[in-house]
Amino acid sequence: xxxxxxxxxxxxxxxxxxxxxxxxxxxxxxxxxxxxxxxxxxxxxxxxxxxxxxxxxxxxxxxxxxxxxxxxxxxxxxxxxxxxxxxxxxxxxxxxxxxxxxxxxxxxxxxxxxxxxxxxxxxxxxxxxxxxxxxxxxxxxxxxxxxxxxxxxxxxxxxxxxxxxxxxxxxxxxxxxxxxxxxxxxxxxxxxxxxxxxxxxxxxxxxxxxxxxxxxxxxxxxxxxxxxxxxxxxxxxxxxxxxxxxxxxxxxxxxxxxxxxxxxxxxxxxxxxxxxxxxxxxxxxxxxxxxxxxxxxxxxxxxxxxxxxxxxxxxxxxxxxxxxxxxxxxxxxxxxxxxxxxxxxxxxxxxxxxxxxxxxxxxxxxxxxxxxxxx
Numbered sequence: 001x002x003x004x005x006x007x008x009x010x011x012x013x014x015x016x017x018x019x020x021x022x023x024x025x026x027x028x029x030x031x032x033x034x035x036x037x038x039x040x041x042x043x044x045x046x047x048x049x050x051x052x053x054x055x056x057x058x059x060x061x062x063x064x065x066x067x068x069x070x071x072x073x074x075x076x077x078x079x080x081x082x083x084x085x086x087x088x089x090x091x092x093x094x095x096x097x098x099x100x101x102x103x104x105x106x107x108x109x110x111x112x113x114x115x116x117x118x119x120x121x122x123x124x125x126x127x128x129x130x131x132x133x134x135x136x137x138x139x140x141x142x143x144x145x146x147x148x149x150x151x152x153x154x155x156x157x158x159x160x161x162x163x164x165x166x167x168x169x170x171x172x173x174x175x176x177x178x179x180x181x182x183x184x185x186x187x188x189x190x191x192x193x194x195x196x197x198x199x200x201x202x203x204x205x206x207x208x209x210x211x212x213x214x215x216x217x218x219x220x221x222x223x224x225x226x227x228x229x230x231x232x233x234x235x236x237x238x239x240x241x242x243x244x245x246x247x248x249x250x251x252x253x254x255x256x257x258x259x260x261x262x263x264x265x266x267x268x269x270x271x272x273x274x275x276x277x278x279x280x281x282x283x284x285x286x287x288x289x290x291x292x293x294x295x296x297x298x299x300x301x302x303x304x305x306x307x308x309x310x311x312x313x314x315x316x317x318x319x320x321x322x323x324x325x326x327x328x329x330x331x332x333x334x335x336x337x338x339x340x341x342x343x344x345x346x347x348x349x350x351x352x353x354x355x356x357x358x359x360x361x362x363x364x365x366x367x368x369x370x371x372x373x374x375x
Contacts, residue, residue, distance in 0.1 A: 003030025003333075003342040008175070011036060011077055011084040012058070017131075017155070018163030018191065019087030019115040020054040025168050026083075027057035028333040029342060034358065036074055037062040037351045039375050052348035053330045061359070062352030062373075069372055071097045076362045078107050082178070083171045085113040090120045100186045110184040111174040115167045117158070119190030131158035134191035138162070140199055147216035162194025217268075219243070225274035226251060226265065229304060236287035237304035238294075251299045255281050 008031040012023040020035075027033040035055065039062045061077075063070035075098070078084060084103060086093055093099055093114075100112045117134040118124040124137075135141040135158045136150075145151035170187040178184045202220075205211035211218055222228050226242040242251040245265065252260050257277060264270050282290065287303050294301040305313060311322035311329060323332045326347045333342045359369045 002340065003028070004337055004340040005029040005031035006340070008032070009081045009083070010034070011074070011081045013084070013086035013088065013093070014038065014060075015087040017087065018159045018167060019085050019113075021160050021164035022085055022113070022115065022167040022171075023058060024054045024056060025164065028345070030340070033058045034077060034354070035060045035349065036065075036077075039064050039352070039373070053328065055348035056325065056330075057346045058349045059354040059358065060349045060351055061355045063355075064372075064375055065096055067372065067374075068097075069368065073359065073362060073364070073372060074098060075103070075106050077358070078103050078110060081107060081110060082175050083111045083113060085115060085167060085171065087115040090114075090116065090125050104184055108184060109178045109182060111171045111178055111187060112184065113167050113171040113174075113187045113189065115163060115189050117163075117191045119192060120188045131155035131163075131191065134158040135162070135195045138192050138196035138199065140195045142213075143199070143202060143215060143221060145215050146222075147214070150215065157198060158191040158195050162196075162198050163189065163191040166191075166194035166197070219266075223268065223271055225271050225278055228275070230279060230282035232282055232287040232290060233284060234286040234288075238282065238287055238290050239302050239304050241300035243300070247298050247300050250297060251301075254294050254297065254299055257281065 005026055008026070010023060010026050010031050010033045012019065012033055012035045014020070014035045014037045023033045023035070035058050037060050061073075063073060065071065065074070103112055104110055114120055116125070117129045117131075118127060118137075132141065132152045132155075135152075140157050140162075141150045141152065144153050144157075167187070167189040170189050174185050174187050202211055205218075206213060215221055216223050218224075219227055226240060226248050229237050229239050231237055240251065242248045245262065248265050249262055251257075252262065255278060260274075285293075290301075291303055295303070303313075310316055316322060320332055321334075322329060323345060324330070325345050328348075330345075333345065336342075355373065356369060359372060364372065
């Protein structure tokens, strides 16, 4: 692999959600990412029923972690690794014999990244949960939805934004420190912490009296007529973000609104009536017709595209924002680098695809390799 993380080695304890996403991000950017998968019959292979996109650009070794010899193999891999990431409940790695203390004893520069929902400590640390629960506790879910009901924003805010992205930022920061000091450390990345962090702007506005702690009452949560979505004549939707006065003026002009006092743009008492006017106007033309009027202008406009439509949009095509690998449509590698461009995406790794090669590189004998492959 090419990319800015070339020469960087990551061990990923295979799982679901944010930790695999973090591993994918680092693999996309050129890191050597080796998944420690569990040996399991095909019908029990999690990767055959969940998204394989998160396994692209990786290697896989399948081990039975109940075997002492398998734990030894993981520790041998760690000796040459920069980072280990895991997404188990607190204490699971310790029970396996792979605690941070044991791993750091084998590789003092190791960054031990721990990805959980509630965090390594706190009264909820051992409770089960999913994205929706973590963002509920952090207040992010409360702020998203209609006035009548909070609505989960897929699992983008907890799992991937406040989870996987936070983990990557944490382990890369710790890895820079380890290269400077020679000392690794544990990174405790929790989705409750990360999704709370994503709410920073809203908390700042709340403290300034510029945000109401209710859904559908604020400029960025759908209340403002100039920042929201509108249904068109064909049932499709458009999105507006005309916040700045000059962009708002252009919206007024191109939409055909008349008798508008633009100085009242931020007066929330005017928003419901203005929204009703815009709803009537946008319902008179199709989405494509509004694209012809507004797309590419400073209105701050975009069509709301479906997952099948987005890869076909000319802007996404020009930037190659999406790609297809072995028939699987998926987002391309991001961000982009001028001096260390990333390589083409490799197909998702099959469970255990590199087991024999990796074990041989670690110095295991043929008999040991056979033993390590037993369930």
